[in-house]
Amino acid sequence: MENEEESKSQVQNTEENLSGQTLHSKIRFRVFFIMVCANALLNYDTGVIPASLDHLDIGSKLSHSEQAAIGSLVYVGICTSSLIVSIVFQRFSASKVLITMLILNSIFCLLFSFSYNVYFMYLTRFGMGFTQAFCVIYAPVWTNEFAPCDTCTRWMGILQCAVPLGVVFGYGIASLFNSLDIIFLDWRFAIQLQAVLEIPLILSLKVIDKSYIDIINPQDLVSSGEKSPRGNEVRIDVISLTHFSVFWDQMKMLFKNSIFVFLTLSLCCMFFVVSGIQYWITQYCIKVLHAKKILVVIGFVIISTTAPILGVLTGGWVADYYGGYKGKNILTAMRICLTFGLLAFMSAIPSCFVQTVVVEIFLLWLLLFFGGCIVPAATGIIVNSVPKEFQSSSSSVSQLMFNFGGFFLSPLMSAAIMDLFTDEIDALTWGFRFTLSVSFLSLIFITLAFSVILKGEIQYEVQFENSDIIEDNSLENLQEIIRRVKPIAIS
Template sequence: LKPCWLESCVAYRDYIEACVCMRSQDSRQNAKRIPRLPRGLRGHPEEVRRLTFAPWHAEQQPSCCKRAYGRLANWRPEISNPTIIFVFLVVTGAMVNFDSGGTAAVLVLLGRGCPTEGVPDPHYPCLSEADKGILGAVPFLGLCMGCPLVGHLVLRHGEKHVLMAGLACNVVATAVFACVLNKYWLWLAKFCVGLTQSAICVFSTVWVSKYAPARYKTLWYGLNQSSVAVGTLIGYAVCGYLVEMGVYYQHGFKIQAFWLAITCVLFTLIPSSGLDTRSDPDMTAEHVERGGRWGKPCSSPPQAESALKTLYRLRGEDGPQESWDVVFQDKVSSETPLDSQTQLALLWERPIFLTSMCSLCGVYFVVTAVQYWISQYFIVNFHRTGAEVTTVFIIVAGSAPILGVLSGSAIVDHVGGYETASQMARTSALTVVWGLFAVLAGIVSACVQPGPGSNTGGFY
């Protein structure tokens, strides 16, 4: 005799097989039938009872519309390609500098609200020449104060959160600048614009240093830096032509705020892993070694490097230095957090960094002054129309940075880059020669004197 529990198991097995056979049939009549429980299955588990009395229509496959709706509801778009992210960072960097060119284009209009200009226009602010100078200086003051703050925040929070917070605050500051007329509010808004755009300025350079392909790193650095000039050019063109067409000057900055708001939303599509510069050090080493994500070998494999070092050691010679950073060995481990004084002390020991920063300060002193005052200077002193000044500025400012970035990056990459000490020396010599040409051009342009009436030769 079989025990009772064994008979129950056999009956349960027969019942499950009957259910499977009935579900495999396609007829509607069999689909509506509900099988009875075989004898001896009383006291079976609750899960079996639930499955037994479940309606058959619940097990049917969903329709195509329901499946498509489910896929659409669960779809989460992501931008993970480093090239697309780089283009996105360049476009964002250009748009945060839109107001720099836009302010220069409408600078001559920012004094219409003053009674000294005749009948004051209440729809325009009243800024003197000194006030206009402060308006152009406070964004850079905010940028200088924001860069160390952003670096401190990035060390303690995710790069994506810091970047999105900076962009969101930049949208608010730009919108305020596009809606106020009081000079103090204009100064405050401009200061906040510079303070909040420091996030993208700091992060984009750090991101390029990690994700840029080794063969095109100089080009990526140049394109990243040229986003400032491109944004200034776009802002100058949009605001300059809108004003000439009779559009109120604040509408140009509202366009910038709207575009930055869209950019801030699009940043949510980029995963944190695509922006985090500290999350995957192994990927970074492979990325740089193989020339980026295109799989092009840019350096010798580890076996070749080891063999080369062994050969140098057998010959009693020192191997070639692999990087310029070897010249200045850090006195502390890279994993040890450094305080501000130690970081400043390390920077003072790097003459290349100090001389480069001093040179950039001199370059931007001239470039910023010329770019900011050129519109008012040509309109007032050379008696030119705003449309003509805008067109000439677009031609000059649009061609020079692009040609400089492309030719300079190509030359630096052709001579070997700046990874080793010898390559850095050659690059520094080329930079000095390049700077001498800029000095000569500046001296010639400074000798041009505006004359009364139309001065076409001096203008062009």
């Protein structure tokens, strides 16, 4: 009898544990769904602004530089808030931080939608970027910690795909509202819609127990240059002001690494081109190529949703097919990057001169596709070209350069070119050509990185051939030699 009661008790406990695990899984999936929706919604305005450049009326016509600043200042906000993200999450509950920042983001969206002063628009756009960074930075960290082991990569991929989908959703909604010619249905209402849609996310985070949202111990959350006192580190790839001196020392070491510098600059130039195309393509196609708005909208959606994603998948598959990017395969991976970089540049050249919108969209699709093909191998080489203790710092510096040198500067620099012309068509033509021409710089930096790696391999082979006795320890990984190659001066 006692054995039967014990067995029944064990079965009951097992069932309770299984039901508890199922409940935990459902709640965590719910949190993940909220993170995905938040990531998409926080990038929604990035699509609204390019679709509404001709409709940003504040009583007077905005110059191209003013239009560009409205889009670019979001990235200044992101870069600024990234300096304090780790400090905030270490001292406050992540659940409360995310809820607070979503509320503030919703308020800034509403203030921006009611703005009729360009400087107040600048301030609110900065605020939108500052507040969105907390969720955008924390979401991958949470996913990496709490996603099921067998679906972690899938969850991370879904989270990343939410960004372009949010941009396309915002672009489509704004284009629809701007074309209806109905009072109150315009870009302002599209931004107000973003503020309203954030409310369900805020309420959902509020009702979920914070233990499902917070990292188990906030002290384990560290940024570049920091270490957890407990030894269990959950790393956020941002720069922390509290350990800036340590980070600065690591950054000086990173900039002695030619591979890191050249490939990071190459990707930065690529994101410069992507951002410029995304920002000016609507005005360029309508005013210069005289295309219909509906055709431009369809083209934008096709380019944004298919070209970069298919490019990244194709580039990853090609790199894996030829052995990946580690060890001796690093030279092959660089050849792949160089080939795709050349194809991207060859697509950019005719894009500057064609006069047919369908051909233009096709060439831009090829440009973004081949650009996307570069990302997997180049990113892998960047990560593996620095010592492990510097990898978090390298990621932080890379993200800062991408946000500032790519996404922030692209609209502003192309707008500065446009403001040199009095004729609108000439302005858009040369501004767009300038944006596309930066793809040549990306190719140059890839070539420089390739030359450094090639030089490193030649040194390795000479050392190997001249050695009479070769011990196992002398057969170092090629990447270790590349790390010691002296920097090449760019003349």
